[in-house]
Amino acid sequence: MTKQPSLYAFPDNPTLQQNLYHYILQAQADALTRHQKFKIAVSGGSLPKLLASPDLLASSDIHWDKWEIFFADERAVPLTHPDSNYALLEQEFLSKIPKTAPQPTVYPINPEKLSDTEDLADAYEQSLIASFAAKDSVKLPIFDLVLLGCGPDGHTCSLFPGHVLLREEVAWVAAIEDSPKPPPRRITLTLPVVTHALKIAFVATGAGKKEVLRRIFDTQPETEGGEVLPCALVNLGAGEKVSWFCDHAAVEGVSFSKKSSL
Numbered sequence: 001m002t003k004q005p006s007l008y009a010f011p012d013n014p015t016l017q018q019n020l021y022h023y024i025l026q027a028q029a030d031a032l033t034r035h036q037k038f039k040i041a042v043s044g045g046s047l048p049k050l051l052a053s054p055d056l057l058a059s060s061d062i063h064w065d066k067w068e069i070f071f072a073d074e075r076a077v078p079l080t081h082p083d084s085n086y087a088l089l090e091q092e093f094l095s096k097i098p099k100t101a102p103q104p105t106v107y108p109i110n111p112e113k114l115s116d117t118e119d120l121a122d123a124y125e126q127s128l129i130a131s132f133a134a135k136d137s138v139k140l141p142i143f144d145l146v147l148l149g150c151g152p153d154g155h156t157c158s159l160f161p162g163h164v165l166l167r168e169e170v171a172w173v174a175a176i177e178d179s180p181k182p183p184p185r186r187i188t189l190t191l192p193v194v195t196h197a198l199k200i201a202f203v204a205t206g207a208g209k210k211e212v213l214r215r216i217f218d219t220q221p222e223t224e225g226g227e228v229l230p231c232a233l234v235n236l237g238a239g240e241k242v243s244w245f246c247d248h249a250a251v252e253g254v255s256f257s258k259k260s261s262l
């Protein structure tokens with residue numbers, strides 16, 4: 001049986017960020033041993049700001065030139081648009097990497113494909129295929145690390161509760177035209193790609209996440225006839241490869257066993 005995810009609860013954001021930094025350092029070390037690169041997927045939302053800790057940005061142990069950064073999901077908007085996850089990552093994280101350091105390779109969406117989300121998703125999948133090897137030779141890409149957020153409704157990437165995309169089994173990247181959270185037109189990594197990663201980290205902070213975390217960790221929807229939330233599907237599909245980095249406010253009332261350090 002797949003072992004359970006780890007749920008870390010920290011008193012405040014700086015402590016969370018310190019622990020996330022050490023976790024990323026370990027993921028980077030494993031990846032460099034494995035293939036001399038660190039292939040990660042990052043989310044938008046609250047994640048980029050929490051990722052940008054002084055520990056990480058100032059670390060001489062981070063090998064930025066080995067980092068290949070993909071997007072776990074992206075909105076079908078220009079790269080300079082306020083809704084763009086690329087723009088957010090650039091503003092909150094990439095622009096803070098010391099200019100004296102070699103820079104990571106970043107894979108944004110192709111802004112010329114915005115008029116058709118299927119084309120946009122296909123083009124982004126092609127970027128993954130080029131980086132991870134041909135699709136017919138690897139069934140699924142293996143990210144070294146996927147960094148995820150958890151929406152108050154239990155969505156992650158642009159995979160929303162009850163949406164048909166949760167059943168996608170073939171595509172690596174899929175289009176969505178009816179995201180319940182604006183903007184409606186987006187692309188997203190699919191669930192099999194996320195759960196196939198070597199490590200998956202969720203970052204969820206603040207009291208606004210406590211209800212959904214209780215649902216994700218403390219209810220058994222399969223036996224209670226309810227739907228399984230996308231974040232819970234990642235837990236179920238990837239088990240012990242999943243670590244949740246939360247603050248005390250987000251896990252208030254969650255009964256699932258919590259850890260206070262890595």
Ligand SMILES: O=C1O[C@H](COP(=O)(O)O)[C@@H](O)[C@H](O)[C@H]1O
Nearest residue numbers: 043044045046047149150151157
């Ligand atoms: O729309 C999105 O929301 C999720 C969750 O955001 P958060 O602000 O609650 O952390 C995010 O992970 C995703 O990348 C984004 O497109």
